[in-house]
Amino acid sequence: GAGVSQSPSNKVTEKGKDVELRCDPISGHTALYWYRQRLGQGLEFLIYFQGNSAPDKSGLPSDRFSAERTGESVSTLTIQRTQQEDSAVYLCASSSRRGGSSYEQYFGPGTRLTVT
Amino acid sequence: SQKIEQNSEALNIQEGKTATLTCNYTNYSPAYLQWYRQDPGRGPVFLLLIRENEKEKRKERLKVTFDTTLKQSLFHITASQPADSATYLCALVANNAGNMLTFGGGTRLMVKP
Secondary structure (H helix, E strand, O other): OOOOEEEOOEEEEOOOOOEEEEEEOOOOOOEEEEEEEOOOOOEEEEEEEEOOOOOEOOOOOOOOEEEEEOOOOOEEEEEOOOOHHHOEEEEEEEEOEEOOEEOOOEEOOOEEEEEO | OOEEEEOOOOEEEEOOOOEEEEEEEEOOOEEEEEEEEEOOOOOOEEEEEEEOOOOEEEEOOEEEEEEOOOOEEEEEEOOOOHHHOEEEEEEEEEOOOOOOOEEOOOEEEEEEO
């Protein structure tokens, strides 16, 4: 079946511009996560959506970052007034939640953001 | 502070040998720990999950151990192959952190033919 998809795959933007990154999770997955991965580093948690619950925004680095999710489908991550330090790969993942336990996360290919 | 540490230096081994990667953590009470594989330019792919009450988990050539006393997980690949070359990430979920996975920085494995 279809996996997690993200668009665009690459985005080059000028400093100060706003960008929107999109994630389509696996159908039926109730949980959706956004991560940031800088070059050669591990994954940095940004935000987590679970069903209709309030999202866990504890990883967002500043108020320039926001994310939305419509029900249990598409999510968009918005970065306003981009800065050069925002350059990274932004990864989205989804997972199913059964019986109170979470299972593995399925990742998309990521969006490589370059701020010039 | 909470930390998850993996060896940032690449691990180079000869084909056929067993690769062992280490994941250490501090100031966590993990509910479970996961291992992922990441190839260049791609998202991580789930490999194995081990729970806090499990000592060992196996899947084909992979074996994961979990020692909550030492606060350490070891990830083994037996009979390694060049195709196993990738970055391996450990990630854990703390008991009080819901579904939030916290990742280590990953260790790059290079298997030479």
